Amino acid sequence: MEQDFLDWLLPRLPPDPRLEVGPGDDAAVLRPPAGRRTVVSVDMLTEGVDFQLGPDGAAPRRVGHKALAVGLSDLAAMAARPEAAVVAVCLPRVGGDSLARGIAAGITALAAGFDVVIAGGDTNAWDGPLVVSVTVLGSVAPGRCWRRDGARPGDVLVATGGFGGSILGRHLDVRPRCAEAAWIAERFAVHAAIDVSDGLSLDLSRLVRASNAGAILDLPAVPIHPDAVRLADTDGGNALEHALADGEDFELLMALPPAAAADLLAAPRPFATPLTRIGTVTVGPGLSARSTDGRVAPLTPRGFLHAFEG
Amino acid sequence: MEQDFLDWLLPRLPPDPRLEVGPGDDAAVLRPPAGRRTVVSVDMLTEGVDFQLGPDGAAPRRVGHKALAVGLSDLAAMAARPEAAVVAVCLPRVGGDSLARGIAAGITALAAGFDVVIAGGDTNAWDGPLVVSVTVLGSVAPGRCWRRDGARPGDVLVATGGFGGSILGRHLDVRPRCAEAAWIAERFAVHAAIDVSDGLSLDLSRLVRASNAGAILDLPAVPIHPDAVRLADTDGGNALEHALADGEDFELLMALPPAAAADLLAAPRPFATPLTRIGTVTVGPGLSARSTDGRVAPLTPRGFLHAFEG
Numbered sequence: 001m002e003q004d005f006l007d008w009l010l011p012r013l014p015p016d017p018r019l020e021v022g023p024g025d026d027a028a029v030l031r032p033p034a035g036r037r038t039v040v041s042v043d044m045l046t047e048g049v050d051f052q053l054g055p056d057g058a059a060p061r062r063v064g065h066k067a068l069a070v071g072l073s074d075l076a077a078m079a080a081r082p083e084a085a086v087v088a089v090c091l092p093r094v095g096g097d098s099l100a101r102g103i104a105a106g107i108t109a110l111a112a113g114f115d116v117v118i119a120g121g122d123t124n125a126w127d128g129p130l131v132v133s134v135t136v137l138g139s140v141a142p143g144r145c146w147r148r149d150g151a152r153p154g155d156v157l158v159a160t161g162g163f164g165g166s167i168l169g170r171h172l173d174v175r176p177r178c179a180e181a182a183w184i185a186e187r188f189a190v191h192a193a194i195d196v197s198d199g200l201s202l203d204l205s206r207l208v209r210a211s212n213a214g215a216i217l218d219l220p221a222v223p224i225h226p227d228a229v230r231l232a233d234t235d236g237g238n239a240l241e242h243a244l245a246d247g248e249d250f251e252l253l254m255a256l257p258p259a260a261a262a263d264l265l266a267a268p269r270p271f272a273t274p275l276t277r278i279g280t281v282t283v284g285p286g287l288s289a290r291s292t293d294g295r296v297a298p299l300t301p302r303g304f305l306h307a308f309e310g
Numbered sequence: 311m312e313q314d315f316l317d318w319l320l321p322r323l324p325p326d327p328r329l330e331v332g333p334g335d336d337a338a339v340l341r342p343p344a345g346r347r348t349v350v351s352v353d354m355l356t357e358g359v360d361f362q363l364g365p366d367g368a369a370p371r372r373v374g375h376k377a378l379a380v381g382l383s384d385l386a387a388m389a390a391r392p393e394a395a396v397v398a399v400c401l402p403r404v405g406g407d408s409l410a411r412g413i414a415a416g417i418t419a420l421a422a423g424f425d426v427v428i429a430g431g432d433t434n435a436w437d438g439p440l441v442v443s444v445t446v447l448g449s450v451a452p453g454r455c456w457r458r459d460g461a462r463p464g465d466v467l468v469a470t471g472g473f474g475g476s477i478l479g480r481h482l483d484v485r486p487r488c489a490e491a492a493w494i495a496e497r498f499a500v501h502a503a504i505d506v507s508d509g510l511s512l513d514l515s516r517l518v519r520a521s522n523a524g525a526i527l528d529l530p531a532v533p534i535h536p537d538a539v540r541l542a543d544t545d546g547g548n549a550l551e552h553a554l555a556d557g558e559d560f561e562l563l564m565a566l567p568p569a570a571a572a573d574l575l576a577a578p579r580p581f582a583t584p585l586t587r588i589g590t591v592t593v594g595p596g597l598s599a600r601s602t603d604g605r606v607a608p609l610t611p612r613g614f615l616h617a618f619e620g
Contacts, residue, residue, distance in 0.1 A: 002616040020347055021457055024520070026387035026505055027351035027448070029455050032342050037330055041337035042432050042445055044398035049436050077336035088354035088443045096618025122352050125618035126359050128438060133398045135352055135445035138337070145339050147331055195336055210334070306312040308406025308435040 002123050005100050012108065016117040018083065028119035030084055032139065039080035039138035039145065043070045047129035051172060053099075060102025061109075062172045063132060068107045070197065071136035072114055072176035073250040077195035079146040079185035080138030082114050082178055087121040090131040099130060107134070114178060146185065146254070151192035151211035155281040156261035160273050161251040163200045164228025164243035171248035180273050181252060188264045192255040199247040199303020204279075205287050207253060214284020217244075217299060220292045223276045225249070245302035255281050312433050315410050322418065326427040328393065338429035340394055342449065349390035349448035349455065353380045357439035361482060363409075370412025371419075372482045373442060378417045380507065381446035382424055382486035383560040387505035389456040389495035390448030392424050392488055397431040400441040409440060417444070424488060456495065456564070461502035461521035465591040466571035470583050471561040473510045474538025474553035481558035490583050491562060498574045502565040509557040509613020514589075515597050517563060524594020527554075527609060530602045533586045535559070555612035565591050 010024055021029035032038060045051060045067050051058045058066075068085055075082050087107060091100055100123065111118055116136070160177050177195070184190060194207045201217070208215045219240060228242035256264060265275055282288070289299040320334055331339035342348060355361060355377050361368045368376075378395055385392050397417060401410055410433065421428050426446070470487050487505070494500060504517045511527070518525045529550060538552035566574060575585055592598070599609040 001618070005618075020452070021388075021455060025458050026384040026503075027349045027390065027446075029388065029390075029450065030348040030350060031452075032348045038340040038342045038348060038447070039337045040340060040394070040396055040429055040445075040447065042396040042398045042430065042443070044400055044432050044434050044441070044443060046400050046434060046436050046438070046441075048438075049434065074336040078331075078339065080337065080339075084350070086350055086352040086445060088352045088445075090354055090356050090441060091616075091618045093618045095620045097620055100618070119350055120352065122354050122443075123616060124354050124356060124359065125616040126356050128356070128358075131354070131356075131400060131441050133352070133354060133432075133443040135350075135396060135398075136337075137348070137350065140339065142330070142341075145331060148335050193336075306401075306433060306435040308311070308315075308401045308403045308410070310405045310407055 005097060005123060009104055013118050018117050019119060023120045030119060036139040037142055039075055039078050039140055040135065041071055041074035042133060042135040044131065044133040046131050053130060058172050060099045061106035064103035064106025065110050066172050066174055067132040067134045068110045069174035069176050071134045072178055073174060073195045075136055075138040076177040076181040077146065077193050077252060078140060079181045080140040081182065082116045082136060082138050084117045084119045084137040085111065086119050086135050088133045090124040090126055092130060093125050093127055096125050103132060146190050146193035148192055148194050148207050148210035151208060151213050151255035151281045153213055153281055153283045154258065155191050155255040156258050156277055157215060157279040157281065158254045158256060158261055158264060159223065159251055159276050159278050162223040162225030163249045163251065164225050164239060164246045165231040166227060166246055166248040168227045168231060170227055174250045177252045180271050183270060184264060188256060189260045190254045190256050194253050196249045196251050196253055197247060199245045201244040201287060201299060201301040202303030204253060205301035208281060208284055214282040214286050215279055216282055216288045216290055216296060217279040218290050221276060221278045223274060247304045315407060315433060319414055323428050328427050329429060333430045340429060346449040347452055349385055349388050349450055350445065351381055351384035352443060352445040354441065354443040356441050363440060368482050370409045371416035374413035374416025375420050376482050376484055377442040377444045378420050379484035379486050380560065381444045382488055383484060383505045385446055385448040386487040386491040387456065387503050387562060388450060389491045390450040391492065392426045392446060392448050394427045394429045394447040395421065396429050396445050398443045400434040400436055402440060403435050403437055406435050413442060456500050456503035458502055458504050458517050458520035461517060461523050461565035461591045463523055463591055463593045464568065465501050465565040466568050466587055467525060467589040467591065468564045468566060468571055468574060469533065469561055469586050469588050472533040472535030473559045473561065474535050474549060474556045475541035476537060476556055476558040478537045478541060480537055484560045487562045487583065490581050493580060494574065498566060499570045500564045500566050504563050506559045506561050506563055507557060509555045511554040511597060511609060511611045512613030514563060515611035518591060518594055524592040524596045525589055526592055526598045526600055526606060527589040528600050531586060531588045533584060557614045
């Protein structure tokens with residue numbers, strides 16, 4: 001029952017000085033950090049689309065981890081500091097209690113690691129699949145957030161990590177690039193940024209579209225994740241294609257003026273996450289790709305889009 | 311498709327000075343009102359539990375209205391001023407586009423009426439029923455929010471509106487009591503408050519449990535909504551029982567010291583919503599009910615709880 005779960009959960013949520021009123025009331029009351037903006041993003045994950053449960057699927061703890069992590073990745077893409085989250089779930093009536101506890105365990109463990117306070121939630125049940133929706137709140141100094149629409153022709157595109165093949169498991173074990181974003185934002189002029197959730201080429205196309213620009217992607221430079229190579233070996237596909245279109249990498253893609261990009265790539269960094277120059281912003285519109293032989297051809301953005309109609 | 315819907319929706323969202331970055335980026339950036347706390351609440355509604363669709367069910371616009379309204383009701387119960395909302399939906403693949411537009415119409419109309427900025431969202435699709443989750447953000451002066459845990463023995467219980475029978479349609483056409491709460495909070499010492507979402511007796515029991523107190527409910531004083539009478543006529547039940555247990559009334563239940571309650575009930579008010587004295591806070595624990603004949607007997611809280619197990 002809902003009340004049993006809450007009686008189990010609420011004492012497990014650590015007190016936090018940011019909470020004037022914590023979970024258990026009609027709403028939570030937060031003390032926002034003085035002089036900063038509030039950054040907010042919501043993500044909903046559904047069983048069968050964003051994760052699978054069951055013997056061959058993900059443990060509930062990993063589902064909880066992912067549900068919060070994708071939101072933290074959004075905050076990273078804004079160069080915002082994570083502050084708080086609220087969690088809504090709709091549980092299947094049978095097995096819902098152990099699911100709820102597993103999800104909560106995944107969420108609270110990640111929240112502790114990123115100094116995020118779980119401020120509240122909503123627990124529902126139905127005769128349907130699991131749904132988890134997490135709203136994250138972050139903070140950023142006025143005018144200092146990263147946006148999608150600030151890229152300028154000539155900017156250099158820099159990406160964190162590697163791309164492709166996340167379906168092999170990495171799409172659950174998302175590592176939000178918050179620390180990387182905070183460090184970079186403090187030191188380097190980033191004109192625009194996005195996190196790669198739906199596919200490197202698709203999300204790049206969104207960034208440059210928002211900026212009224214285009215981009216050339218240096219295909220030989222794209223950091224192909226070992227998962228993309230493994231997946232291509234299995235499905236007979238092409239690892240680069242997986243890197244360009246798979247999505248759920250939750251890496252950052254940033255546009256910086258050339259000098260800032262060069263400084264960033266040369267600087268000693270306090271994190272192991274690779275940074276790679278993968279292309280250039282152009283007048284555009286649209287994407288192009290430069291192949292190993294130097295030829296440039298139009299690139300059709302591909303990736304994941306939710307399909308519905310009517 | 312997701313992109314078509316967003317291309318339709320985003321130009322329809324009015325600009326707002328509270329937004330440093332609006333919908334369409336990885337996250338929204340809000341300018342929080344200076345010197346105030348941030349109040350946050352999330353509610354998830356699911357087809358078949360919180361609403362029905364189809365020819366005999368609710369129009370999508372009413373579903374959108376309800377999804378935002380229940381969150382605004384939570385803010386009212388905290389005496390918080392609504393500021394912003396983010397919306398996550400999971401749409402059925404077939405019919406999802408018209409559903410999404412109807413839901414958006416209901417949400418944006420209510421948002422305009424309550425001066426709420428729609429700051430962002432997440433649009434998903436699956437082969438399943440409709441899910442809508444809304445996170446509301448409000449603001450309140452430090453230390454001035456209403457909580458559940460401040461009721462004291464001797465306090466008088468005052469309720470807005472009437473109770474019972476909301477299933478006849480009122481549960482969709484929720485009227486959040488934000489204006490009433492704001493007016494009352496500015497003038498009268500409210501020790502504790504809750505909004506009645508799951509049943510008058512159940513939510514009263516939650517308020518007094520949080521306050522380490524009890525309550526006597528004056529049964530003859532409980533404002534029975536005409537819907538409860540209609541429903542009792544239909545199902546052979548008892549209108550008072552419906553008023554005590556049905557839930558989804560989204561009225562406010564407040565505990566005030568006797569003098570403040572008397573002043574409130576006597577004051578000329580700028581709103582038509584009735585206010586009724588319905589009982590008294592006791593040392594407790596637990597609920598009692600006083601009948602017409604003056605006899606006091608224990609009252610078992612009843613209402614809606616999400617059931618899940620295992």
